[in-house]
Amino acid sequence: MKRALKGIYKKLYSHFGPQAWWPGDSPFEVMVGAILTQNTSWANVEKAIKNLKNNKLLTPDKLYRLHPKKLALLIRPAGYYNIKAKRLKNFLEFFINHYRGSVKKISQKTSKALRQQLLCVNGIGPETADSILLYALNKPVFVVDAYTKRIFLRHKLIKDSGSYAQVQDLFMRNLKPSAKLFNEYHALLVKLGKDFCLKNKPKCNICPLK
DNA sequence: GACCAGGCACATC
DNA sequence: GATGTGCATGGT
Numbered sequence: 001m002k003r004a005l006k007g008i009y010k011k012l013y014s015h016f017g018p019q020a021w022w023p024g025d026s027p028f029e030v031m032v033g034a035i036l037t038q039n040t041s042w043a044n045v046e047k048a049i050k051n052l053k054n055n056k057l058l059t060p061d062k063l064y065r066l067h068p069k070k071l072a073l074l075i076r077p078a079g080y081y082n083i084k085a086k087r088l089k090n091f092l093e094f095f096i097n098h099y100r101g102s103v104k105k106i107s108q109k110t111s112k113a114l115r116q117q118l119l120c121v122n123g124i125g126p127e128t129a130d131s132i133l134l135y136a137l138n139k140p141v142f143v144v145d146a147y148t149k150r151i152f153l154r155h156k157l158i159k160d161s162g163s164y165a166q167v168q169d170l171f172m173r174n175l176k177p178s179a180k181l182f183n184e185y186h187a188l189l190v191k192l193g194k195d196f197c198l199k200n201k202p203k204c205n206i207c208p209l210k
Numbered sequence: 211g212a213c214c215a216g217g218c219a220c221a222t223c
Numbered sequence: 224g225a226t227g228t229g230c231a232t233g234g235t
Contacts, residue, residue: 038218039217039230041214045216047232077232077233078231080217081230083219125217125219127216128218
């Protein structure tokens, strides 16, 4: 499995090149984006983030103080805007109360301990927590998403019943724990998924993995 | 007009 | 533990 995972990575990297993830100007922006992108296309998330930036609200304190209805209105393009406004507030409350809204402070926590804390925030599940750990805080944690599962299922490398934790373990047990590698690998899987591995087109003859 | 997108919580069995 | 449902916009 070690070789298979490395081989897939090499094929993807040589085909697509570096992906330069996560698109975002600051760790805090990545955290916000991680929540906004839940089951939503990135193009819509960008619009929501742009709204926040244009209003100079993209800081923990300002966002936290913002009236929930105003926040919901600003992030409207990202969809599920009412529930995402609540989820953002939940995260901000946690971030401010535990770490004073400081990326430096939150970075000092071990990824294991911080993951536990993040998962206790209502609205943050495994993928969002891991995205924050890897892409905002540069911790070596592998992010599993719908594309990852779909691609590996289609290539018969995981079982349909595989849980998030099981798929994540597969990567983390068989690859060196490198944030740079995990970052690029996950981004490449998303790129492959977007370009080739569509939901209703299980047969893909031009898949770069073949 | 249908389908999809970088999930999660909650209810129910 | 598995399965179903609500949440919502914007692009193809």
